Amino acid sequence: MSEPWALHPDRALPADPATRPVAREIYAATRDLPLVSMHGHVDVTVFSRDEPFGDPAQLLVVPDHYVTRMLVSQGETLQRLGLGDMAETDPRAIWRRFCAGWKHFRGTPTRFWLEHELVQILGVTQRPSAETADAIYDQIAARLAEPAFRPRALLDRFGIEVIATTDPAWAPLDEHAALAADGYGDRVLPTFRPDPLLRLDRPGWRDDVARLAGASGVEVTSYTTYLEALRTQRARFAAAGARATDHGHPFADTTPLEDVEARRVFDAALAGTVTAAEARAFGGHMVFQMAAMSAEDGLVLQLHHGVVRDHANGPYNAFGPDLGYDIPVVAEFTHALRPLLGAFGHHPGFRMIVFTVDEDVYSRELAPLAGVYPSLKLGAPWWFLDAPDAMRRFREATTETAGFSNLAGFVDDTRGFCSIPARHDLARRVDAGYLARLVAEHRLELDEAVEIAVDLAYRHALAAYERAGVAQ
Incomplete structure (x- = not known):
């Protein structure tokens, strides 16, 4: 392990x-x-x-143009990242796309901020990836429900x-x-x-x-x-x-x-x-x-x-x-x-x-x-x-x-x-x-x-x- x-x-x-x-x-x-x-x-x-933060995608992906612009530069669309009239409405799907694109943030300050948020604030213990996306989503969602x-x-x-x-x-x-x-x-x-x-x-x-x-x-x-x-x-x-x-x-x-x-x-x-x-x-x-x-x-x-x-x-x-x-x-x-x-x-x-x-x-x-x-x-x-x-x-x-x-x-x-x-x-x-x-x-x-x-x-x-x- x-x-x-x-x-x-x-x-x-x-x-x-x-x-x-x-x-x-x-x-x-x-x-x-x-x-x-x-x-x-x-x-x-x-x-x-x-009020409690809605979900991991609404907290860390959808409102952050530093995140969305990098993913768009690699072929994602704003709609698939939860923006616009025809936006994706499933937060877990948005989160999976973010995690699958984690490697694109290497070397950027966005990577530094996100690592700090995920590890230091939210207690995440696995690096984001397509394979770990759902487990991390569940961990963050449970944390966001806490007072x-x-x-x-x-x-x-x-x-x-x-x-x-x-x-x-x-x-x-x-x-x-x-x-x-x-x-x-x-x-x-x-x-x-x-x-x-x-x-x-x-x-x-x-x-x-x-x-x-x-x-x-x-x-x-x-x-x-x-x-x-x-x-x-x-x-x-x-x-x-x-x-x-x-x-x-x-x-x-x-x-x-x-x-x-x-x-x-x-x-x-x-x-x-x-x-x-x-x-x-x-x-x-x-x-x-x-x-x-x-x-x-x-x-x-x-x-x-x-x-x-x-x-x-x-x-x-x-x-x-x-x-x-x-x-x-x-x-x-x-x-x-x-x-x-x-x-x-x-x-x-x-x-x-x-x-x-x-x-x-x-x-x-x-x-x-x-x-x-x-x-x-x-x-x-x-x-x-x-x-x-x-x-x-x-x-x-x-x-x-x-x-x-x-x-x-x-x-x-x-x-x-x-x-x-x-x-x-x-x-x-x-x-x-x-x-x-x-x-x-x-x-x-x-x-x-x-x-x-x-x-x-x-x-x-x-x-x-x-x-x-x-x-x-």
């Missing part, structure tokens, strides 16, 4: 025998720290309803000190109010996401504006009332505990328009005559306006840019957005952020965190920008860069220019609740390895490396998301 599946305690630590013992010591200082998960996409209803695996119980088990959801700008925040009534108001926080409202040529834009009007109580009939409705909702989010806004804008441009031009373009959008060029210019203008509002209310502005969303038209039309066909492109920030940073880069009431998937731009543009503008922090590598080697490259690309103090700490950016501890664990291991090398090269003392590791894993994330002028 083969040995039970177990994970090596030194996984993702340096192979070099001179640095590995130092990395172990640094990692030991961060391994059990609380988790700060301030940029994620776990639905708030997971916590407000606190200890309800979402709120897992907050404690995972050591999550605070987690932020991402909510549309028109959200009524009823679920967050219910959580606050149950004593979770300081632990599960909303995040204001206005993206659909800032893209005037987006299908359904006027319907979304109507939702904003309904939620805010402000009748949106003009550019002025549009801004008023956004401010009203931001205030409601802040009152509900929000610390940040989130902007996945297609362009990083932040050039403001003259008021008269902004009014004209907004009126054209209401009339259905806005052009693509006008909508793009208005989008950049509104990111600037969001910064101006952040300088007023203290909400941290998060901007992530550098992908073409929904690259494949067929799957987008059939299944909707955010199912894995988002492909990185070259990003530019030096010119794009100049108007915003010129106005607010030194403003004491403004904070901004920038994310991207373009590795080159971190060393070329973002680290130098963060190394001089006090309002700007660098977010952790986003998406494809949250892998061990890419994480190391990020540290090497940014530290020499921005240092460690201009980083926002680790941000997990996930929809998969159970992957949160796995992602944080990987980041802490990689940082321990990077810092151990600096110690071995006598560029840091060990006590400094331990202090930095704790900063990156915990303290920086808390500090980066403090609302300006509001003590947490």
